[in-house]
Amino acid sequence: MGESVFRCVECNRDALELHRDYSNGILKITICDSCQKPVDKYIEYDPVIILIDAILCKTQAFRHILFNTSLNIHWKLCVFCLLCEAYLRWSVLHQGSEQSGDPADIIRYTKEWDFYGMFGLAALELVAFCSGVFCFLWLSVGLLSSGAPPLDPWQLLRALLLSCYGKVLLIPAVIWEHDYSPLCLGLIKLFVLTSNSQAIRVVLNSSRRLSLVAVCAGLLSETCMALAFQKLPQNLPDLLTFW
16 A cells, blocks of 8 residues: 555554445544554544634644645635734724824825735744744754654644634734733734644654744744834835835
């Protein structure tokens, strides 16, 4: 048979198939030779249950999504999450301009390129985050050489992008604005970082400590990028006017 392309969601061992199709439409779930449990119990589950388990950051659900499905919406999900984050930042700028009481500022911050600038800034921060994670893991590859699968950059990138699904919660956080918005945004950020850490842990089959340190390295890189461009929203209109 061909190379194994599946993983057991319980013990992370390679598997050649998830189920066997007998005659008359009878399916039998494959049992893992290592742990003697179903290779992937989620093939019988409703997608809603899988989503709930993924939100709960269960390792089995992450393995099912990352290894045993052909889910290729990570780029679309990435763009949508960036749009959510850009809208949040644009709305903050717009609220600040309305509070200033200057009509010129209101016109300035409602222009279309303000939103595009926020989208570009969010994209740069995501690139910085992923780069920080990749650089740290590349430097630590010697720690992963014993018994761990080789580092697959595309698989890791796909896992990082899919695990950013929590950013979708930014939209209801903005719509249902209240006095505790900073707390809600902080909790959403914490949830996204937790999902990123779990995705790294699942892809590399590494320890929780290593995945947490990798996420911290990515967060540090993202913070440096944000600090470097923190004056971009104020300077961008003047640059566009100049050109």
